Every structure is written in C-alpha cells, then in structure tokens.
Amino acid sequence: MGIRSFFARPIAAYIARQTKKWSLAPVASQQKVFRYLIGEARHTAFGRDHGFDTIHTYEDFKKQVPLRDYEALRPYIERVVHGEPDVLWKGKPAYFAKTSGTTSGIKYIPITKASLPNHFNSARNAVLSYVHETGNASFLDGGLIFLSGSPELEEKAGIKTGRLSGISNHQVPAYLRGNQKPSYETNCIEDWEEKLDKIVDETLRADMRLISGIPPWAQMYFDRIQARTGKKVKDVFPNFSVFVYGGVNFEPYRAKLFEAIGKRVDSIETYPASEGFIAYQDSQTTPGLLLLLDTGIFFEFVPVEEYFAEKPARLSIGEVELGKNYALIINNNAGLWGYSIGDTVKFVSKDPYRIVVTGRIKHFISAFGEHVIGEEVERAMKYALEKFPEAAIVEFTVAPQVTPATGLPHHEWLVEFAQLPHDPEAFAQTLDDELRKLNVYYDDLITGNILRTLIVTPLQRSAFIEYMKSLGKLGGQNKVPRLSNDRAIADVLGGKFAVRS
Structure with a gap:
C-alpha cells in the first residue's frame, strides 16, 4: 500500500461523515448558503442595485432578483472584465473561466477565491466518496491522467483567464502532481491530435490507474493506444480501474469504451460547469448524482414548461418533485445571481437529493x-x-x-x-x-x-x-x-x- 492510498481512506471517511451531515438536512443547508450569499454580497454593486439589504427571505429574493442568462448579466460582467472591484462579489475574481456560447460569443465566467473550493474540493470529494464506498484507493498510487484543455492562461485586467479544465491543472494538489499525466508541456499543445499523440507517448509505459475526460475524447485516446500497440487498454494498463467523466451522458458511449478497454472498470460521473461544480456520483449502486447543497451555491429550479413564460415558477430545494424536468438556476459566491446555466435536470431521489442531467434548455x-x-x-x-x-x-x-x-x-x-x-x-x-x-x-x-x-x-x-x-x-x-x-x-x-x- 502506497502513502497516498494509506492516507486517503481516513480522509475519505471524514468527507463521507460531513457529506451525510449536510445531505440529511437539505433545506437547512440551502438556507444557510442563502443567508451567507446575501450577507456577503450586500455591499457589491449588484447587491445595492437589487436591494440585498432588504432581502430576508427567498420570497424577497425572487421579487428583487430576476432570472438571467449570460446576456442579461453581461453589463455587470463587463465591468468586472474591465477591472472594477466589488461588482458581483467582493473584490475581484481569482480567475475567469472562458467559454464559448452559441449566442453570446466568448463568455467570461468569474471564479472567486470564495468559489474555488466548490470547484476543486468537490472534484476531490467525488473521488474520495468512491474510495469510502468501495475501499479501492490503490489507484491513487499510480498514474492519473486528466484529458483537458491547455493550462496556459492569459490575463484580463490582471485576472488569469482560460478554460476551466486548464485552470483546474493549476489547482491539482501537490501530493498528486508527481503521478499526474500528461506533462504541463504536453497539456499546452493546442492541436488536439498532436497533443493526443504526445499523451500516448508519455503514458504508454506508465502505470495508468485513473483516467479522466469526457467520453468521446477518452475514446479517441483509447483508439490511439490500440492503434499504437494492437492491444486492448487493459493489457497496456493492467491496473487501470477508475474512469472519471462528465459533460455528456455516458450511456451511448459505454459499450464501445468498455470494448476498447477490454474489461469493465468503475466509473465516477461528475457534473462540473464553469459556473460551478453542481453534483457528483456518490454511489456505485444508486442512480443519480448527489446535488451539492453546502458548497456555496443556492439552487433554484424552474419547471421546463414554464421556462419561457413571462413569470415562471421558481422553486427551492424543498419544493421540487421527483421525475419532473427543471431548468437549473444558480446563485453563488462567484457572483452569479438568478443565473440560468442552460441545463435541465430531473430528481431521482430526495433522500438524499440526487439528480440526472436531462439536456439543455435550448437543445x-x-x-x-x-x-x-x-x-x-x-x-x-x-x-x-x-x-x-x-x-x-x-x-x-x-x-x-x-x-x-x-x-x-x-x-x-x-x-x-x-x-x-x-x-x-x-x-x-x-x-x-x-x-x-x-x-x-x-x-x-x-x-x-x-x-x-x-x-x-x-x-x-x-x-x-x-x-x-x-x-x-x-x-x-x-x-x-x-x-x-x-x-x-x-x-x-x-x-x-x-x-x-
């Protein structure tokens, strides 16, 4: 047993206890987040414009803070991009996650010092939740690969800016950097096919045990491994045991991915977005993703059939129903308020609250x-x-x-x-x-x-x-x-x- 796997088990047990504590009190957990967000943002430009000092309840909030997409929030974000502090959240963001929208062009999503734990502790907790449930921690002693965008960052008004997956590379804990693949230099290659060939070069003789990436691009990596070696992935990486993915539904890819691997491996589904880390799979035996109700995001849910209405219903966690499609709305400590991220979700459990992603509101x-x-x-x-x-x-x-x-x-x-x-x-x-x-x-x-x-x-x-x-x-x-x-x-x-x- 390596040192990483040895220490992972007690840490995983601690995280599991903390998760159980807040997940058993979902309404109280969300109310706590709500009070924190309103209090911390009271003196921002957005908070003053929307009377945060007079907001005491969720009903007050709904009356004073309308639903918005990126275009509606853009005037505030532009002020942040141009270097103005205390606009959407206290101070300036630590990063901008740069994304491309179909109607908004390039979008700059703020990530603040306060919201960093939501993004990166949640990713860690997804893996530790798996360790706690299964007892499998040995993968932490081998190679870990994260198929991601370039970690090279530019600057906007002194704020580091790049793809979320690239920003994530800068937040990998020091104790994992020694077995992280690919190298920083390879990750910086912009041409994906050239980059993929370099990743194969770097990993082909490594003891790869965890592989993370969205399924279509993981499939490309597996196909390159097979083309290079003539072997199934399991024969190249005999200790490969965990596949972490997010961004798309795994089911259409499952059969082909496992065929390329040559065996079934455990998988951990995550739901990260530039706007926040929403949920992760906390069980290998129970369907759905655990909604993260205690990490700085106050969630709202709009019934899909009402989304384009003039005054759609806005529901908090205690008001949702199982099996119904909702547009997901977030309010968070990065300064996004009444913000529609464009996804639709459905609850498959209330004990604890677990969701599945059902699509895009505009797709x-x-x-x-x-x-x-x-x-x-x-x-x-x-x-x-x-x-x-x-x-x-x-x-x-x-x-x-x-x-x-x-x-x-x-x-x-x-x-x-x-x-x-x-x-x-x-x-x-x-x-x-x-x-x-x-x-x-x-x-x-x-x-x-x-x-x-x-x-x-x-x-x-x-x-x-x-x-x-x-x-x-x-x-x-x-x-x-x-x-x-x-x-x-x-x-x-x-x-x-x-x-x-």
Missing part, C-alpha cells in the same frame, strides 16, 4: 410542437443498442427535416457507427418506436401522418472529429449538441460525411 426539437429533449433521444438510442448488441456508435446528433425532397417531414438521426447493426431498417424502426413511447407528442405526429418515422443517416468514420476540427473545437471539453431545432449542424454532417450507398 430540443420542436419543429412541429413535439418538444423532444436530450434525455429522450439518449434513452431511445440506449434501448436500440441493447436490442441490437452487435451495433456500436461513436457519436450521434438529431435534427428535424422540415422540407424533405420527397415524402413527409421527419427527424433525421446522423449516426457515426463503430459497427453497423445487422438490420439498419429495423434499428431505425426500434429507435422510432421507443421515442414514440417516451414522447406522446411525437407519437401523435406520427399517428396523424404529420411526420413520417425517423431516418438514420450513417456517417463516415471520424465524421464528428473532422466536423469539430473544421470549427477549431477539436478536443478539450467541446462536444457536438445532441439535439438541434435547425439544420445548421445536420446539413454539414450529412452533406460532407454521409455514407453513400
């Missing part, structure tokens, strides 16, 4: 009023892959075809297969049947001959990689939206990369 298909969401297409794909076990996919996206050259409008599923199903038409029909079961409005449109059944368009190998490369977004945490309500993505993928019979 849906409703060209005909069907309002198909990400959770539904992913569940349909999972079901079809179970029914056709010979099939395997790399990636897929779905878009409406409103004006087809012939026939009725339909949904088009653009799928990059690692292995085609034996009967592609039956596979497509299974997808359609399952989606009809999951979405009654879609079923009504098919039944009423307003839509025809969906069409699956197989794509060439590496289609999604080449598409992302053409946008300059290959690697890191970038990913193709699962759903689009227009054909901006579908027309490029279908036009350039469709398999021609």
